[in-house]
Amino acid sequence: xxxxxxxxxxxxxxxxxxxxxxxxxxxxxxxxxxxxxxxxxxxxxxxxxxxxxxxxxxxxxxxxxxxxxxxxxxxxxxxxxxxxxxxxxxxxxxxxxxxxxxxxxxxxxxxxxxxxxxxxxxxxxxxxxxxxxxxxxxxxxxxxxxxxxxxxxxxxxxxxxxxxxxxxxxxxxxxxxxxxxxxxxxxxxxxxxxxxxxxxxxxxxxxxxxxxxxxxxxxxxxxxxxxxxxxxxxxxxxxxxxxxxxxxxxxxxxxxxxxxxxxxxxxxxxxxxxxxxxxxxxxxxxxxxxxxxxxxxxxxxxxxxxxxxxxxxxxxxxxxxxxxxxxxxxxxxxxxxxxxxxxxxxxxxxxxxxxxxxxxxxxxxxxxxxxxxxxxxxxxxxxxxxxxxxxxxxxxxxxxxxxxxxxxxxxxxxxxxxxxxxxxxxxxxxxxxxxxxxxxxxxxxxxxxxxxxxxxxxxxxxxxxxxxxxxxxxxxxxxxxxxxxxxxxxxxxxxxxxxxxxxxxxxxxxxxxxxxxxxxxxxxxxxxxxxxxxxxxxxxxxxxxxxxxxxxxxxxxxxxxxxxxxxxxxxxxxxxxxxxxxxxxxxxxxxxxxxxxxxxxxxxxxxxxxxxxxxxxxxxxxxxxxxxxxx
Amino acid sequence: xxxxxxxxxxxxxxxxxxxxxxxxxxxxxxxxxxxxxxxxxxxxxxxxxxxxxxxxxxxxxxxxxxxxxxxxxxxxxxxxxxxxxxxxxxxxxxxxxxxxxxxxxxxxxxxxxxxxxxxxxxxxxxxxxxxxxxxxxxxxxxxxxxxxxxxxxxxxxxxxxxxxxxxxxxxxxxxxxxxxxxxxxxxxxxxxxxxxxxxxxxxxxxxxxxxxxxxxxxxxxxxxxxxxxxxxxxxxxxxxxxxxxxxxxxxxxx
Ligand SMILES: Nc1ncnc2c1ncn2[C@@H]1O[C@H](COP(=O)(O)OP(=O)(O)OP(=O)(O)O)[C@@H](O)[C@H]1O
Ligand SMILES: [Mg+2]
Numbered sequence: 010x011x012x013x014x015x016x017x018x019x020x021x022x023x024x025x026x027x028x029x030x031x032x033x034x035x036x037x038x039x040x041x042x043x044x045x046x047x048x049x050x051x052x053x054x055x056x057x058x059x060x061x062x063x064x065x066x067x068x069x070x071x072x073x074x075x076x077x078x079x080x081x082x083x084x085x086x087x088x089x090x091x092x093x094x095x096x097x098x099x100x101x102x103x104x105x106x107x108x109x110x111x112x113x114x115x116x117x118x119x120x121x122x123x124x125x126x127x128x129x130x131x132x133x134x135x136x137x138x139x140x141x142x143x144x145x146x147x148x149x150x151x152x153x154x155x156x157x158x159x160x161x162x163x164x165x166x167x168x169x170x171x172x173x174x175x176x177x178x179x180x181x182x183x184x185x186x187x188x189x190x191x192x193x194x195x196x197x198x199x200x201x202x203x204x205x206x207x208x209x210x211x212x213x214x215x216x217x218x219x220x221x222x223x224x225x226x227x228x229x230x231x232x233x234x235x236x237x238x239x240x241x242x243x244x245x246x247x248x249x250x251x252x253x254x255x256x257x258x259x260x261x262x263x264x265x266x267x268x269x270x271x272x273x274x275x276x277x278x279x280x281x282x283x284x285x286x287x288x289x290x291x292x293x294x295x296x297x298x299x300x301x302x303x304x305x306x307x308x309x310x311x312x313x314x315x316x317x318x319x320x321x322x323x324x325x326x327x328x329x330x331x332x333x334x335x336x337x338x339x340x341x342x343x344x345x346x347x348x349x350x351x352x353x354x355x356x357x358x359x360x361x362x363x364x365x366x367x368x369x370x371x372x373x374x375x376x377x378x379x380x381x382x383x384x385x386x387x388x389x390x391x392x393x394x395x396x397x398x399x400x401x402x403x404x405x406x407x408x409x410x411x412x413x414x415x416x417x418x419x420x421x422x423x424x425x426x427x428x429x430x431x432x433x434x435x436x437x438x439x440x441x442x443x444x445x446x447x448x449x450x451x452x453x454x455x456x457x458x459x460x461x462x463x464x465x466x467x468x469x470x471x472x473x474x475x476x477x478x479x480x481x482x483x484x485x486x487x488x489x490x491x492x493x494x495x496x497x498x499x500x501x502x503x504x505x506x507x508x509x510x511x512x513x514x515x516x517x518x519x520x521x522x523x524x525x526x527x528x529x530x531x532x533x534x535x536x537x538x539x540x541x542x543x544x545x546x547x548x549x550x551x552x553x554x555x556x557x558x559x560x561x562x563x564x565x566x567x568x569x570x571x572x573x574x575x576x577x578x579x580x581x582x583x584x585x586x587x588x589x590x591x592x593x594x595x596x597x598x599x600x601x602x603x604x605x606x607x608x609x610x611x612x613x614x615x616x617x618x619x620x621x622x623x624x625x626x627x628x629x630x631x632x633x634x635x636x637x638x639x640x
Numbered sequence: 641x642x643x644x645x646x647x648x649x650x651x652x653x654x655x656x657x658x659x660x661x662x663x664x665x666x667x668x669x670x671x672x673x674x675x676x677x678x679x680x681x682x683x684x685x686x687x688x689x690x691x692x693x694x695x696x697x698x699x700x701x702x703x704x705x706x707x708x709x710x711x712x713x714x715x716x717x718x719x720x721x722x723x724x725x726x727x728x729x730x731x732x733x734x735x736x737x738x739x740x741x742x743x744x745x746x747x748x749x750x751x752x753x754x755x756x757x758x759x760x761x762x763x764x765x766x767x768x769x770x771x772x773x774x775x776x777x778x779x780x781x782x783x784x785x786x787x788x789x790x791x792x793x794x795x796x797x798x799x800x801x802x803x804x805x806x807x808x809x810x811x812x813x814x815x816x817x818x819x820x821x822x823x824x825x826x827x828x829x830x831x832x833x834x835x836x837x838x839x840x841x842x843x844x845x846x847x848x849x850x851x852x853x854x855x856x857x858x859x860x861x862x863x864x865x866x867x868x869x870x871x872x873x874x875x876x877x878x879x880x881x882x883x884x885x886x887x888x889x890x891x892x893x894x
Contacts, residue, residue, distance in 0.1 A: 010741050010757065015748050022736040022777075098732050101693065102746045102793070103721025105714045189693045 016112045020119065029544050030088040031120050031127075033537050037077040038128025038169050039135075040530050044073055045161035046136050047143050047522075069523040073530060074168060080534050082176055084541060085117070091545045097189055114177045121173030128169075129162055143522055205256035213254045216246030224596040232600035239596075244297060247585060251292040255581075256285055276557070276570050281577065284546065288578070291542045295582040296589070298535040299616075303590030306528035307612040308597055309521050311605040316513055326392075327359060327479035327488060328352075328495060329450055329504045332472070336502075341473050348495055348503060352477065355491040359477040362389050366451070367468035371430040377469060378425060379454035381408075382462045390448045392478050398444075398456050405430060405440040406456045410447060425453050433464045450474065532616065535586075536623055539579055543631060551635055564636070571632055579624045587613050641833045642667040642690065642801060647699030649685050649856075659685045660856045663699070669800075670831040672824065674844040676875070677853035678882065683837040684729075684805055686853070690835065691726050691803050692716065703801060721750055725794035725832075727804040731786045733778045739789050740765075740774040746797040764792045768822060784815040791819065795826055802826070804836040808843045820846045841879065845872040854882055 010018070020027055048066045089096075096109055137155050220243035227235045259282050281288065330348060332341045345363065352359055364385050368377045386408075387397040400406050407425045430438050440455065451474075457465075479488055485507060492505025554567060590613055598605035642665070649660040659682045667673050675683050688694040690701060692708045700707060708719050725746075733742050743764065744757045765771040768788045773781050781789070787810060794802055807823070808816035824846050827834045836847065844850050845868050852859040859882060864871040 010744055010748050011754060012748050012751065015737070015741065015745070018741065019734075019736050094732075095734060098734065099745075099749070100717065101691070101720065101726055101732075102749060103717055103719075103724075103797075104749045105717035107714065108717075108749060 012108065012112075013115070016115050019112075020116055026088070026091065027116075027120065029541060030084050031124055033084045033541070034081055034120060034124035034173075035127045035131070036533070036537070037080055038125050038165065039132045041070075041073055041077055041168065042129050042132035042161060042165040043135060043139050044070060044526060045165050046132065046158045047139060049158060049161045049164070050140070051156060065520055065523055069527055072527060074172075076530070076534070077169075078172055078176070080537075081172065082179065083538070085176060087541045087545045089113070091548070100189055117173060117177040121169065121177070125166055125169045125173070129165055132165075133158075205253050205260055207257065209249055209253040210257045213246050213249030216242050217250065220246055221592050224592050225599075227596065228599050229602070230600070232596050235596075243589065247296055247589070248293050250585070251289040251296070251582075255289065255292075256282075259285070277573055280574060287542065291538055291578075292582040292585075295535045295538050296585045298531050298538075299583055299586035300589040300593070302528040302531035302535065303586060303613060303616055304593040305524050305531075307590060307594045307605075307609050309524040309528075310612055311594065311597060311603075311608045313517065313521060314605075314608050315601055315603050316517065317510055326450070326476040327357075327506065328477040328492065330473070330475035330499070330502060331450075331504065332502055334472075336473075338473075341475075344499060344502060345475055348475075348477075348499065351494050351498065352491060355487065355494070357483065357487060357491045358480040360392055360480075361475065361477050362392055363473065363475040364389065364449075366472040366474050368470040368472070369465055370469050372428045378428070379451055380462065380465060381449065381454055381456050382459050383456055384459050386448060386456045389476070390446075392476070393448065395446065395448050400441075400456060400458045400461075402458055403436070403438050403461065404458060405438055405461075407440050407443040407453060408449070408456055409443055409445050409453050410451070425455065430455075432461065433466050450476070532619075535582075536620075539582075540627060543575065543578060543627065547631075547634060554635055567636070568632060571635060572628065575624065575628045575631060579620065579627070583617070583620050587617060590616075641669040641671070641704060642835070643702045644690070645700045645702075647686075647689060647696045647701065649682070649689060649694070650697045658856060660689075660696075663853075663856075663858055665851060665858070667833055667835060669833055670827065671849065672827045672834040672847045673836070674847035674850045675835065675837045675853060676839070676841075676844055676850055676879065677859070679839075681853045682856040683853060685856075687803055687805050687835070687837055690801075691724060692720065721746060721797065723800050725797070725799035725802040727787075727790050727794045727802070727807045729805040729809055731790045733786060733789060733793075735778045738775050738777055739770065739781065739785075742778065742789055743774075743792045743796055745793060750797065760796055761792075764796055767825075768792050769818075783810045784812070784819075787811060787815070787819060788822075791822065795830075795832075798830060799832065801833045801835065804834070806838055806840075807836060808838065808840055813842070816840065816843060841872055841875045844875050845869075850875055850878075852878055852882060 048070055099109060100106075136158065140155060220239045223235050224232075224239045224243075259278060263278055263282060328348070330341075330345060332344065336344075345361075349361070364381075366379055366381070369380050370377055371380075383398055383400055390397050398406060398408075426440050426443055428440065430440075432438065438461075488505070488507045489511050492508030492511075495503035495505055496508055554562070558567070591609055594605055594609040594613075598609075644663055644665040647660060647663040648658070651657045651659055663686060675686065677683050685694070689696045690703075692701075695709055701709060703719075703723060706719070708716060708723075711719055734745070737745070740761055743761045744752075747757045747760065761774070762771065765774055768791065770785060770788050770792065773785055778786065778789070787807065791804075791807065794804070802823075804823070808819055811819060820843055823834060823836070826832050834847075836843070838844050845864075847864065849861060849863050851861045860878065862871075862874050862878060
């Protein structure tokens with residue numbers, strides 16, 4: 010047996026230990042490769058996709074790569090941790106540092122090589138699927154056909170070759186061995202409990218409360234300014250939460266003999282405190298990474314619904330025409346004729362209403378205000394089967410655009426409400442009430458009885474508003490196509506909701522896709538961190554449970570201990586992340602004054618559900634593993 | 641061969657603990673020395689310091705004219721490979737390897753030709769009576785067999801100093817006797833110096849000399865005369881005098 014053979018046998022016969030590391034490396038390669046397949050798709054390189062989206066993809070690729078680096082590094086260091094004893098023993102037998110490093114280097118190159126190949130192969134299998142998903146999320150005119158991703162393969166292979174090479178060299182730092190005795194004793198030695206101070210524990214609570222408070226308090230643009238400080242404060246708070254507060258709580262529990270010495274509690278807590286340092290670090294990392302994933306996906310999904318639903322809701326009309334300020338009546342007439350011609354040509358069936366908008370200056374404070382005859386308003390309302398308005402003889406009704414979006418000038422309707430309008434005959438009228446409606450596309454205006462309207466004098470300015478409402482049941486595609494023609498031929502005086510949304514989706518699609526992709530990658534890696542944490546200590550756990558089983562531990566008790574142990578590991582960081590995430594999404598909804606409850610609940614709920622399922626799967630295998638050796 | 645001068649060891653921790661105080665020991669080439677003492681007296685600590693597993697707090701260790709604690713990492717690795725053999729109390733075999741592979745591991749690290757390794761392993765396995773289990777994995781063999789594999793591994797590179805921590809701790813008296821005879825024969829034929837920690841007076845009586853430690857200090861030492869039987873009794877007497885593991889006999893003797 011030469012040294013090389015030894016290294017080889019060591020890998021082959023110790024599969025289970027290496028498998029976790031191998032799989033996570035392979036997973037990382039697969040993620041990167043899948044992304045590369047997508048990013049290097051020929052459709053994107055011919056310039057049909059805008060520059061920003063391409064830049065976004067490059068940035069995303071970079072993030073995934075950097076993240077891969079740290080992820081593989083982490084996987085490897087926890088993998089090496091679990092082999093400390095083996096290294097110590099080899100050194101005892103006279104292996105030099107160089108030899109051990111060479112061994113680990115060879116192993117890593119070997120694992121790295123096969124992980125890269127495996128990742129690329131699996132990626133190829135999924136390539137068609139991922140392109141299909143991408144095609145649907147992105148709105149691209151061409152379809153993303155399957156292609157043989159030579160370039161993506163080359164890029165992935167070389168990137169990961171460099172990565173594994175660098176990491177293999179990095180190993181020497183991790184292997185910087187302290188004392189041999191510590192290595193050999195390795196697994197028996199507690200890595201030390203972090204010291205918990207009451208001050209820092211309280212600080213942890215205060216930081217998080219302050220961060221949350223600020224995040225929930227700020228509104229509108231303030232959210233943008235508060236974001237960075239809040240993120241810093243909460244991150245620090247989270248770190249202290251896991252390293253201080255949790256240690257403190259467990260210490261208290263341990264000192265409380267009635268709790269600590271009851272049944273299997275001793276096993277559970279002593280274990281938790283034994284691994285506190287490792288756990289705290291893992292918890293922190295998982296919590297933060299998951300928060301990023303939750304917030305990113307939640308935010309993107311929220312945006313999506315804000316843009317699409319917000320747009321659809323506030324625009325009742327299929328097409329609108331708004332002339333430019335200097336356009337005279339003849340121009341307007343000509344434009345409208347042109348639009349009708351286009352609609353006819355495209356066989357879009359519509360009903361049209363037109364209205365001359367009259368602006369008056371009732372008082373100094375309000376300045377210009379749009380005042381609309383009730384009869385005109387009702388014409389538009391009937392087009393949408395909305396409620397008609399019938400203001401009384403001296404009634405001014407303030408109408409406010411509903412579906413409050415971010416663009417809404419705050420307070421406009423309040424201003425209108427407070428004004429006092431003087432009629433021609435000297436009579437003064439106060440507006441009666443505010444209603445919300447989207448019947449006219451304008452922000453806020455008065456609706457008055459036709460008779461009063463005559464007493465308003467002459468308007469300071471007039472404008473036109475022409476709308477078309479398409480008959481129900483016509484295919485979107487037809488409406489979008491007509492919308493495109495209208496927008497192009499009328500120099501943006503014509504506006505089509507469907508076409509606008511289509512354009513937004515097209516631009517937004519790649520961002521959404523990349524965001525989803527990165528979010529999912531983060532979330533899955535958070536999962537593998539947990540997996541590693543659990544399985545790094547598997548051997549030792551087995552030994553421990555076996556010796557306890559000898560002095561009498563029933564299967565049920567074993568199940569109970571393991572169940573709680575795994576549950577604490579899996580859920581404490583995720584619960585924190587879920588709370589962080591929901592606070593972040595609430596802040597986001599404050600920023601846009603748009604209710605994201607449904608979206609947040611959906612996103613966070615799905616993640617929670619996935620985590621629960623993951624928990625059950627991992628626990629099943631973990632229990633099986635432990636039991637096989639114990640009973 | 642081995643010379644310890646004023647070796648002390650303090651374990652740092654929440655409360656610093658002085659495990660060894662001013663130990664002076666000298667061992668000649670080819671000598672077989674046993675170390676005895678009550679539990680917690682510092683025997684393993686001493687062995688760890690000699691084997692370069694752990695560093696002394698103060699004092700000096702010289703093996704073959706060299707202080708291994710002052711060597712550079714690579715030189716230390718070479719030193720361990722050539723000078724030292726170590727038999728752990730709990731074997732410490734690598735479960736990923738077969739018995740044979742475990743045995744040749746020190747040679748592997750040295751880059752010895754495969755043929756030579758095979759021959760050496762076969763020879764040593766024959767003397768230790770484990771040639772029939774050479775291709776088994778470590779979890780397929782008994783405790784006594786594992787102990788012998790550990791001995792084979794510690795000896796295969798013909799170290800000049802063999803350190804053993806309770807090599808008979810896990811064995812029945814028959815197996816213990818076999819192992820002791822083996823160690824003696826290595827000691828005699830290869831002129832390997834032997835330092836062995838043990839609680840077993842029977843095992844200790846195979847040595848040329850027994851050193852007693854108590855509370856981290858040298859207590860006394862006795863030399864073997866002509867008869868092993870007489871030596872055995874002297875050891876028991878000393879143990880009961882110290883009040884330690886030999887207590888079973890104290891009521892009769894004192
Ligand atoms: N890593 C350590 N940190 C602190 N104290 C230690 C450490 N290792 C050993 N000790 C203490 O040093 C003393 C000597 O320990 P050592 O293991 O050398 O005893 P020993 O003579 O081998 O005992 P035994 O016969 O039971 O194996 C003991 O009191 C022990 O508590
Ligand atoms: Mg000991």
